[in-house]
Amino acid sequence: xxxxxxxxxxxxxxxxxxxxxxxxxxxxxxxxxxxxxxxxxxxxxxxxxxxxxxxxxxxxxxxxxxxxxxxxxxxxxxxxxxxxxxxxxxxxxxxxxxxxxxxxxxxxxxxxxxxxxxxxxxxxxxxxxxxxxxxxxxxxxxxxxxxxxxxxxxxxxxxxxxxxxxxxxxxxxxxxxxxxxxxxx
Numbered sequence: 511x512x513x514x515x516x517x518x519x520x521x522x523x524x525x526x527x528x529x530x531x532x533x534x535x536x537x538x539x540x541x542x543x544x545x546x547x548x549x550x551x552x553x554x555x556x557x558x559x560x561x562x563x564x565x566x567x568x569x570x571x572x573x574x575x576x577x578x579x580x581x582x583x584x585x586x587x588x589x590x591x592x593x594x595x596x597x598x599x600x601x602x603x604x605x606x607x608x609x610x611x612x613x614x615x616x617x618x619x620x621x622x623x624x625x626x627x628x629x630x631x632x633x634x635x636x637x638x639x640x641x642x643x644x645x646x647x648x649x650x651x652x653x654x655x656x657x658x659x660x661x662x663x664x665x666x667x668x669x670x671x672x673x674x675x676x677x678x679x680x681x682x683x684x685x686x687x688x689x690x691x692x693x694x695x
Contacts, residue, residue, distance in 0.1 A: 512646065512648055513646060514645065514646060514648060514650075514651075514654045515643045515644065515645045515646065515654060515658065516643065516644055516646070517641070517642070517643060517644075518534055518536075518566070518633060518642035518643060518644045519566070519635070519636075519642070521644045522559065522561070522566060527556075527559060527644060528644070528646060528647060529555070529556040530554055530555065530556075530647070531552075531554055531647035531691070532551075532552065532553045532554070532556070532644055532645075532647070533550065533551070533552050533644070533645040533647075533651065533655070533685070533689075534550070534551045534553070534633055534642060534643070534644050534645075535548060535549070535550050535551075535642070535643050535645065535655070535658065536548065536549045536551075536633060536634065536636065536640070536641070536642040536643075537636075537640050537641050537642075537662065537666070538597070538640050539638070539639050539640055539666060539667075540597070540598070541638065543581055543583070543584070544579065544581040544616070544666075544667045544668040545579065545580060545581060545584060545598060546578070546579040546666060546667040547576070547577065547578055547579075547598070547599075547600055548576070548577035548578075548579075548659075548662075549574055549575070549576055549577075550574065550575040550576075550577070550655075550681075550685060550689070551572045551573065551574050551575075551627075551631060551633065552572065552573045552624070552685070552689035552690070552691070553568055553570045553571065553572045553573075553631070554570065554571070554691040555570055555571075555691075556568055556569065556570040557569040557570060562632070564632060564634055564635060565632050565633050565634040565635040566632065566633050566635075567630055567631070567632045568630060568631055568632075568633070569629070569630050570629075570630065570631070571626065571627065571628055571629065572626075572627040572631040573624040573625070573626055573627070573688070573689045574624055574625045574626075574627055574631070575620065575621050575624045575625075575681075575684065575685060575688070575689060576600040576601065576602060576620065576621050576625070577600075577618070577619065577620045577621075577659075577681065578591055578600050578607075578617075578618070578619040578620070579616060579617070579618050579619075579663065579667040579669065580616065580617040580618075580619070581616055581667075581668065582614060582615035582616060586598070587617075590603050590604060591603070591604070591607070591619065600619075601625065602619075602621060604619075606621060606622055606623075607619040607620060607621060607622060608620050608621070608622055608680070608684075610673065610676070610677045610680070612669050612670050612673035612674075612677075613670045613672070613673055614668070614669075614670055616667070616668060616669050616670075616673075618663070618669065618673070618677050620677075620680075620681050620684065621684075623688055624684075624685075624688045624689045639666075643658075645658075652682045652683070652685065652686045653682070655678075655681070655682045655685060656678045656679050656681070656682035657678070658678075659674070659677070659678035659681055659682065660674045660675050660678035661674075663677065663678060
């Protein structure tokens with residue numbers, strides 16, 4: 511059976527990172543609450559990958575989708591996500607985000623559109639319980655992404671399973687619709 515996903519840094523050290531059609535999912539969990547951020551990056555046509563002190567820099571265009579999970583008791587709910595502290599920030603206003611409020615009042619936000627990053631982008635080295643995975647281009651990649659989000663939203667961020675399933679499917683569809691690359695023949 512083909513590998514569907516792999517730790518990004520293991521994949522890099524084993525020279526297994528795809529140069530075409532790559533999807534990277536990184537997580538950033540708050541150490542003191544269920545507050546969670548995710549960044550999904552799709553990339554294509556990599557010219558080079560370089561390690562640096564902060565992470566891995568890809569010489570490639572990238573499309574980014576940001577996800578934010580806010581527990582019911584989060585104290586800065588009214589503060590726009592783009593002005594929050596760097597540990598809690600995503601580069602969006604509320605008006606640029608989809609919203610799902612779960613049964614336990616956890617709010618899940620995700621970008622209405624992906625954000626283009628031109629020429630290069632850096633994937634930060636995970637610390638603590640954070641992670642970065644590369645998803646390999648296989649026919650069921652969007653199902654794999656949906657299953658991944660469903661499990662991590664539920665287990666790591668405390669989102670009820672029914673809500674995690676629903677939102678994970680919506681996010682996988684958003685990735686499919688806004689983060690694929692056009693090819694010229």
